[in-house]
Amino acid sequence: MQVGIVGYGAYVPKYRIKAEEIAVVWGEDAEKIKSGLCVREKSVPSIDEDTATIAVTCARNALEQAKIDPADIGAIYVGSESHPYAVKTTSSMVAEAIEATPVLTAADYQFACKAGTAAMQTVMGMVASKMIKYGVAIGADTSQGKPGDALEYTASAGGAAYIIGAENVLAIIRDTYSYTTDTPDFWRREGAEFPSHGSRFTAEPAYFRHVLAAAKGILEKNKMQPKDFKYAVFHQPNGKFPLNAAKKLGFTNEQVSTGLLTPMIGNTYSGATPLGLAAVLDEACAGDKILAVSYGSGAGSDAFIIEVTKENEKRRNKKTVKSYINKKEYLTYSIYSKFKGKIKGVSLEK
Amino acid sequence: MWEDRVRPRLFTYTGGTKMKGLASYWRLIPQRYNLIGTECNHCKQKFFPPRKICPTCRRHGEIKSYKFKGVGEIYSYTVIHAAPDGFEFQKPYALGLIRLVEGPLVTAQIVDCKPDEVEVGKKVEMVFRKIFAGGKEGTIRYGYKFKLVD
Structure with a gap:
């Protein structure tokens, strides 16, 4: 049985921080970091964004392209290393936000950076075995880098959702x-x-x-x-x-x-x-x-x-990755620290 | 499946403790996540928050669930400088009255922009965002906000 992508949706938050802005705080050579890592800037989630909001946005964008009835979705798996809850699923929030509830299975995955593709494999298997008509696999993160660590230059935020099915596939x-x-x-x-x-x-x-x-x-x-x-x-x-x-x-x-x-x-x-x-x-x-x-x-x-x-080509995705990448606003390190909850003694969640 | 959970109540902040307002938050999920209101099948008027009785048609009206498109324009707005508890780290932020294309006015934060970019008449679309969290151990409440359309 042929299995493929019926629709996909991407999302990258609007805010960015440049490598120079981080390097100046830690007394490092920005040019050396930029050429060493090949990273000029990174996306930063807004103060009210997390993996769940990104996953929902991606899923909604995917549905917009797929134009399927969300009630036909039989499974949703969200892969992330930054699920908002240790216990309580991101996938059930996504299911509710795209009106795929209640007759479906859902779970959250974690496998560092490959949890999203593991989710894709799961729904591929479920579609191929005819357990479900459509399945949604999402990889989304608002990753964390320790202040001053090399990861701080790269750990960013974004995601993509894939609706997997057997009919009308675009890939x-x-x-x-x-x-x-x-x-x-x-x-x-x-x-x-x-x-x-x-x-x-x-x-x-x-x-x-x-x-x-x-x-x-x-x-x-x-x-x-x-x-x-x-x-x-x-x-x-x-x-x-x-x-x-x-x-x-x-x-x-x-x-x-x-x-x-x-x-x-x-x-x-x-x-x-x-x-x-x-x-x-x-x-x-x-x-x-x-x-x-x-x-x-x-x-x-x-x-x-x-x-x-x-x-x-018939159903080109209108919310392109490029459109999200090009729409940006730069943050200073201090505002970035606030958005990421890195300021000591301040809890963004009361 | 939603009708039994939809109640005509406005959004209220009930944070502060990890349990407070849990049931009312859950009841309002269809409204908060998907802007699900109601429509009178008789006069076609749409309501958000949802009404159970059409104030025009009354007993002749027939109320059914209606999902709003999530697009509209800014009818009016204010900029919050003295923010309530739980929103103080977002100030200054714009709080708008959004005229949805279907008619109703909705109060919501306008995000992903500086307050001086907000203007009456600008087109907006719904986004799914974190509203507040009941402390580090409580639930995180999500719902609709709006952003300017490019």
């Missing part, structure tokens, strides 16, 4: 393949405010090992080569890793550039690969093939081979 998901191991490269313990990471350890044994293995695995399984694809999207914790991964696999910068958003908006964590894929779908035409590979610390990668249909 067919030809195959998916995952590679998972127990790798302690990045973590956050229950109750801890900020995540910790293994610095350089996050590169070779973590990001590259999993991304490359998942990409090679799916290519071999499907007897395909990098030249068979018009676009490729790799998880983008910074602007450099995805370009290096692409090079190692034999993809060109041209294949990767459309879906590489980190230099402009930072790392949207669970939103990163889904948002990169959305940016590609905004431009892709019938017959174009896309390789998408996520990465989540802990660690694992999910790879997808996607083929765009004529339907994508």
